Amino acid sequence: MLSVRSRVFISAAILMGIAAFLPISASLAAPPPEETSDLRDGKAFTIPFTLSRGHIYVSVKVNGKPATFGLDTDAYTNVLTPEAAKRLGIDASETGKSTTAVGVGGVQKSWIVPIDSLTIGGASLTNSQIFVLGLPKSAKLDGLLGYQFLCNFVTSIDYQAKTVTFSAASSPKTGDVVLELKPTRGVPVVDVDIDGVRGRFQVDTGDGGSIEIVAKFAERNHLADKYPRHIDLVTGLGVGGSVRSSVVRLKTLKLGTAVLNNVAGNLSLQKTGVFAAGYFDGVIGYGILSRFKITLDYQAARVILTDAGIKNKPFDYNRSGVGFDVAGDGLHVTEIIPGGPGEQAGVIVGDEIVELNGSPVGETEFDRVTAAAQGAPGEKMRLKLRAADKAERDVTLTLRELI
Template sequence: MTFARALATSLLLLVFATPSAHARDLQMVTAQTKAAAGGAALDRLNAIRLTYRLRQAGLEGTGTTLTDVMTGRTVTRFKLGPMSGAEGFDGRRTWFQDTAGIVTVPEGGDRRAQAVSAQYRNALAYWYPARTGPARIGFRIQLFRSRIKEALEVAPQGGLPFELWFDAQTKMLDRVIEVGATETRTTSYEDYRPTGGLLIAHRIRSSNAAAAFGTERVVTKVELNPVVADADFAVPPPPKPDFAFGRGARKSVQPFRFVNNHIYVDVKLNGRPFALLLDTGASNVITPTVARALRLRPVGDARVWGSGDASEAAAFARIDTVATGNVRFRNQLFAVVPLESLSEIEGVPFHGMIGYELFKRLVAKIDYDAHTVTLSDPAAWAPDGVGVPIPFVFNGTVPEIEGAIDGIEAAFDIDTGSRMSVGLYGPFVLRHGLRGRFTPSIETVTGWGLGGPSRGTVARVRRVRLGTIAINDVVVDMSRQTQGVLSHTAPSGSIGSGLLKRFRVTFDYPHQRIYLAPAARTHERDAYDRSGLWINQARGGFQVVDVVERSPAALAGLREGDTITAVDGAAASSMSLGIVRDRLRDGAPGTEIRLTILRERHIQVVALRLRDLF
């Protein structure tokens, strides 16, 4: 940019910053952009249906979107590779329908605010403000790729703020930018063509910060003022069950293995047995190793995020039969994600996860003491004597409950895939100054999952409230992640199996209730590692990945990169990673543990004495 252009742009910004100019120019921009898009023809528009070719995640398909511009109601239906589904807004609720026809109404996180802002845009309320609730609108000039954009900064009451960028020359909508709790999404509009007196964008691209998440719609047909009915936008009815219990049963009880505060259940995929992580925070996932064993042909090229900073590639495949315990599911969609490296973190072969798709169909009771999962047909189940009910809303596909932490109101995702008791997301921690409030504390690796390791500040809090249930003396992880799930601005955090294992937990997704019943560990003090080590499985033993400063491990001289080859004289090869981690966590303060370590080809023995770290 030349100095003259920079100076001219600065002067423009100064001019538009004056209050009187702001009102005049905002009115002028809205009038000019409406006239360019169709003017009087827009006044006659009641509804519009777009049919298009769809490209997303390396897949191709088709879709249709019907919008009632008088109310902002909308419905989209699509087919994309092995997937199909729908999503809509009925004027009050947003809903989505997955590839099996199962419907979810998400109201957690910032979903309600998203719906308010989407309704505002769908109703063209920046031109017709009486169609929706009020909004504050600001205006500025934006230079973008050597072109001037006239940007409206819109903040609907109860919605997410967003920006509408209009090209200063053509006056046509160029892009919409919205910053949400989980991502910043940009939708651009191109290739405008005349249709019935209107100019309609025939190429619409949506993306967030990662290009692999992008969606492209190429419009092939435009229908103006189609007849619409309430039923077009209504939440669809539930589909016919795609599962069955064997031998006339209505429930199934099966054991699970509890490793690193994670639940592993045996699942047969097309008749072959695999151990899958039971995770309320995830959808169905298998590794490429499993896909090859089943001779599947995954398609697509997407990216998925987890708790760490990095993302992973993902493809998709269908599995004909999925059986766990006495329940069999038909024709299930799985993401295929390269998560084999989690075997080193878990200490057991990692084959994948099963979550939302199971919980949405069945009532699931997890008995952490007995190490059993009971799956029940919702039609034959009653909540008699199963514990205290806690209502939840869906944050996407994850249950979210209301609660508090040391008196601070909070909202928590319930995530059986998290090993921690309570994980607090970075923005919530910063907003309430929790690192200064919750002391003493330590800085350490607190987890390891999709996206790599996650770091945080770990401390104890006096009380955590989940619904009406209060739990005292709880360990919390205050995330320091700047990417991934733990950096989201909503909800406040998550509740993991570290805390859930104190109860018998029943998930009733059909009625959006979680029930907590007392168990053997309900009143136990929350335990946390007493060594200051994070160790992973490695060739020849356990690799030291992180050492907490001034911890027993640090005082004993352990370093990152050391390999533990024996524990109290027993070869590491004869012990599981989970057992060693449990020993370092649950061993009584004052217990001495002797570790044989390999460092730069030299063997040495060190002794550490366990103690509480905070």
């Protein structure tokens, strides 16, 4: 068992690709990380993970009790949801220090609480602290495993094998792409070239999309003019609210010598929150990262990309022409793309999505509906909709290219 004493980390993070937070009122002190077991003898350990909608789910133990966390390279601290804290017997209101988290969608209260241990596979953080923070219900997890844990090891993520390996050192092989890792508040940042425009982008294993480009960077480089064919939709859920973006088709994206073509990407429309803070120019997520085996080596300050053999797989996006968001206890239509499949099928703003392809839909089904909307051109979405007057009707959408 590897055991590491942790320090407290307070900074920005992208949570599961659908939330970001920056604690803005905290004053804490803690000892620096201290390895009580050594990985430098060449030992390593590998654990399996579950992949759902591009999000990595791992089994952990908090104070010896089982929980399910998302492995999120953009989470600076480790995070526990209030519901999980209650189940695990952690009373944040009594033992924690309250603080404020500003997210991509707004501001939210959180707590910093002490924990005895956080364990995954053969590694453990002891005498640590964790943020208790509400996450979108659609994520269906108990918390997040972030930089506070990951910085102690070399972390290699194999999306095809669905395994993550922790070791003491990295060793690039012939054919690998090696990028300089530029930590920004503990978050891994690399240079990305988008159709000749260079920017600093976070490597976010917690983001279920492909690439999100922040509004300031897009405006500064006139990207909206460069990609006039676009659709504006809610593209995610975040701390404090929803995330809106303009979905476009990028011609060429370069990560060092690795080149990806016809990438479906998002130009963020968020004017406040972490995306507007100026710490980075954008985020690269699952849609791009899954095309490689990713190795993060914080000590050597490098990210290693090993080709997974699917680099040229087509990029998907919402082809339904329907934007939707969580409201109350259901999923509701928030916008309709003029002339798109949704409008042609008779979907209107305000409709509640009751069923998808014969299965009930609730407020936690955001990811399932999103995945269906990102199907291939020609695929069908059969929806049962409930109007404002409670009348229900069935419609069928035929997905097609919109960008």
